[in-house]
Amino acid sequence: MLMANDVTDLRAAAVAVLKMNDRGSYTQPAHGLYPHQWLWDSCFIAIGMRQLDVERAKQELISLLRGQWHNGMMPNIIFRQEPEYRTDRNLWRSWLSPYAPDDITTSGITQPPMLAEAVVQVGQKLAKPERRRWYRQMYPALVTYHQWLYKERDPHGEGLVLQITPWETGLDNTPPWMAELHEHKLPFWIRSIETLRLQWIISLFRRDTKSIPMNERFSAIESAAMFDVQLRLRRKAYDIGKILDHALFTIEDLNFNCIFIRANTHLRAIAKTINEELPDDLTKRMKKTEKALEQLWDLTSGQYYSRDFITHRLLKTPSLATLLPLYAGCVSQERAGELVKMLEHEQQFGCAYPVPSVPPSSFWFHAKGYWQGPSWVNTNWLIIDGLKRYGFKDHAAALTETTLEMVAKSGCAEYFDPLTGEAAGADNFSWTAALTLDLLENN
Numbered sequence: 001m002l003m004a005n006d007v008t009d010l011r012a013a014a015v016a017v018l019k020m021n022d023r024g025s026y027t028q029p030a031h032g033l034y035p036h037q038w039l040w041d042s043c044f045i046a047i048g049m050r051q052l053d054v055e056r057a058k059q060e061l062i063s064l065l066r067g068q069w070h071n072g073m074m075p076n077i078i079f080r081q082e083p084e085y086r087t088d089r090n091l092w093r094s095w096l097s098p099y100a101p102d103d104i105t106t107s108g109i110t111q112p113p114m115l116a117e118a119v120v121q122v123g124q125k126l127a128k129p130e131r132r133r134w135y136r137q138m139y140p141a142l143v144t145y146h147q148w149l150y151k152e153r154d155p156h157g158e159g160l161v162l163q164i165t166p167w168e169t170g171l172d173n174t175p176p177w178m179a180e181l182h183e184h185k186l187p188f189w190i191r192s193i194e195t196l197r198l199q200w201i202i203s204l205f206r207r208d209t210k211s212i213p214m215n216e217r218f219s220a221i222e223s224a225a226m227f228d229v230q231l232r233l234r235r236k237a238y239d240i241g242k243i244l245d246h247a248l249f250t251i252e253d254l255n256f257n258c259i260f261i262r263a264n265t266h267l268r269a270i271a272k273t274i275n276e277e278l279p280d281d282l283t284k285r286m287k288k289t290e291k292a293l294e295q296l297w298d299l300t301s302g303q304y305y306s307r308d309f310i311t312h313r314l315l316k317t318p319s320l321a322t323l324l325p326l327y328a329g330c331v332s333q334e335r336a337g338e339l340v341k342m343l344e345h346e347q348q349f350g351c352a353y354p355v356p357s358v359p360p361s362s363f364w365f366h367a368k369g370y371w372q373g374p375s376w377v378n379t380n381w382l383i384i385d386g387l388k389r390y391g392f393k394d395h396a397a398a399l400t401e402t403t404l405e406m407v408a409k410s411g412c413a414e415y416f417d418p419l420t421g422e423a424a425g426a427d428n429f430s431w432t433a434a435l436t437l438d439l440l441e442n443n
Ligand code: GLC
Pocket: 029, 034, 038, 040, 041, 170, 171, 172
C-alpha cells in the first residue's frame, strides 16, 4: 500500500527522470544505452507527459512525424545527427531506400503502432476545439501509416499484419520469436560460433552489455542473429517485395496485432470527431483484422499465440502477449474472463510483481532476462487499460498498485524482476517514469 509520502516521492522521481532524458523536442528512453528517439517509447512518454505539460506531450508526438517515410512507414528509431552517432546510423543506412526521409536518418523497420492511442490520450487533456485541431494535425500521418501497414504487411489481405524482425514487436527477445530462431533460422556462421563456443567474440562488439549485465540482455547468439537479420534487411534496402521473397522471419505477432486493433479503433474515433471519412478499403480491412484475431486462439491450451505468416502455424510458446487481446478490446467478455484467470494464477502470470513477460512456469523464464521474464511498466499499462474497459476494475486497481509499488521500491528501471520487484536493465528509463505519472493520476 502506497502512503501519501511515497506518492509525492514517486511523482518527484518520475518528473526528474523525464527532465533528465528530455532532448528538447523529444525524450530519449535512457541516457547512454538509448540516446535516440524510439517510436513506441515516445508514445508512452507522451501519455505520461500529458499529466505534466500537454504542449510538451504534443511535441513528443509531432517530433515522431519527422521520421515518417514517404510510403507511410513510421520507423522505430530516429537517429541523432551528431557525428558520434555515425556508427548507429551506418548500421541501418536508411538512405538506401527511396522512401526514407531526405534530411534525417532512421531505422528501416517499425514498432507496435501506439501512435493513435497516444494522440487520443493527449487529446483528452485538450478542450474540444483544440482537440479537433490536434486530431486534424495528426490525422494524415496516422492514415498513411495504417494504410502502409495493410499494404506492405498484409499482402494477401488476410487481416493480420506481419513483422520481419523481433525488434518490430517491441518485445525484442520474446520466447516465441527466439524459439523460431533457434529451431530453424540460425545462419551458418552463427551456428559455427555456437558449435565452436566462440560467443565471447560477439561480446567484444556489443555495446549494451558494457552497461547492463550480460544475463539481462539478449544472449550472444541471439544478438548475432539479430545483427544478421538487420544486415539482410539493409541489403534489400528495406524493399518489402525483396524481403518477403526470402525472409528469415515473417511472423504475425500477437502483441503487435492487438495494439494495431486498438489503434484502428482510435483512428476511427479520431476521424469521426473531425468529420473525416476514412478510405473505404481501410475500414473494411480494420474489421477483418478484428475477426482474424480469433485465428490466433488455441483451444487446447486456452491461449492466444503469434503465427507464422506463411504456414499459419501457431507459435505455441507462452508469453504475456496472450493477455494483450484484453487491450485490443475486440474479444468476447467470456474470453476476457479466461484471460483474467491466467492473470490470477500463480503458475501463470500471478506473481508478486506482475505481469511477467513470460510465466514463471515456462522453460524460458529468467527473472531478469529482458523480455523473457521481467515485468515492464508499459505492458502493465496496456493490460490495466484493457482490464478497465472489460469492467475488471478491481484487477486493474490491484495491478496499478503493484506496479507503482515496484517502481517506488526500485526506481524508474527499464524492467523489474517479477518475483522480487528488483530493478533490471537501464536506470532512469523514460516510459517507466512517464507511465508511473499516468498511473498515479488515474489511480
Ligand atoms: C528495447 C525495448 C524496446 C524499446 C527500446 C528503447 O529495445 O525492447 O521495446 O523500444 O529498448 O527503449
